Amino acid sequence: MHATAIVLGDRCVLVAGLSGSGKTALALALVEKFRAAGRFARLVSDDQVFLSVHHGRLLCHAPAVIAGLAEVRGVGPVPVEHEAAAAVDLLVRLVPASEVERLPGQDSELILGCMTQRLLLAEREIAAAIPTILVRLGITLFA
Template identity: 40%
Template sequence: MNTTPANIHGTAISVDGIGLLFLGPSGSGKSSLAFDCLAEARLGHQPGALIADDRVFILPDRNRVIARCPDAIRGLIELRYSGIVSVDHVTEAEIHFAVLPVPSNEVERLPPNDEQAEIAPGVRLPAIRVPLWSRFPLSLIFARIQSLRENG
């Protein structure tokens, strides 16, 4: 395993064993969308935990991608305009999908087929686009994962 992690800007969570890495520029809604997914998981009695918010260490490991949290921010997530809160967390977890928040002014309704996101140099994951206004973002993500698995 490569021992030098890539330090990227993003938010990573794990829900029911599925690792999700939320990507986008500062202020794009990554943390809020990830928090909404964790809240939805909790309401649905699914295990969910924060891996890291704002900074994520990415370590490619054979055919897997591992996300870790810097020690200084472990268990903390920033909820814009509300503050920084402590949530259930894990030290590291495998990441399976990149989640791309979609702003309300996006004009393309359908994503490209087999869209991939480069999360670190040479490291790509299947991408899932999620509208920021989605009422049930985790359900949308899981529906898209199911579709990708059935068609891939």
Template identity: 40%
Template sequence: MSSSDSLAIDGTAIAIGNAALLLTGPSGSGKSDLALRMIDGGARLIADDRVELVIEADRLCCRVPSAMPANLLGRIEVRGIGIVPAPRAPGATPLQWVVELVPAGEVERMPAAESRAFLGHAVPLLRLAAFEASTAVKLRLAAACGPGLIMGRE
């Protein structure tokens, strides 16, 4: 695989069913915290802190970076505790949403449809506040509905 077939980025990826959600944002924005709450609700960890995007069967997918040390596979950082094991998603998972974590005041009530492009594939974008109590529920709803079923995002 050439370097143009994959892209390593800072972020945390989780899987809900057969869909990946890529959590992005600056250090301390709540990526691991939100992923931990999602995992507690049944999601599986793809990768924490660093995620590799790849094209498989003409779909953009998230997976564990090929350079990830074996002792970190299936582990997530829990601030105040350390690095702990988590239920893990096997292989590459198709990327359904990019979730940019922003301060609560920057979350729009009815956002216009936006996307981010990686490796020539556009992925729908959500901007959410990681530390709001409802954010995990919002992500489960977004994953269940998919971008095409959310009004204003067609």
């Protein structure tokens, strides 16, 4: 799948979107926000993610050739700490702003036979996306 996957605490977020939509920038910003709050966060895979199903859960891992690399726009691939695999809790689809509802209800998407919670967010709007993702995951960084 053309996506970026990250682990935030004990949750995994799969960020999908077209090339240039901000998948990597959003993922790295979320990882940095978690780490700044003293919480565990790591990349699983950037830009391409292999998906499989195990015991009814959607799993993701990086293709071997890009494991541990994140592409920083204007710099290229850079090494980053990463997790080998994770079970997906939330799919974030980055779409044009005109496709995002202001007050969407709960949404899900079937991937490889697994119903996965889904959130449509405007592409390249990182600052607005972060709190929405945290709320959807039920995560509070500063309590």
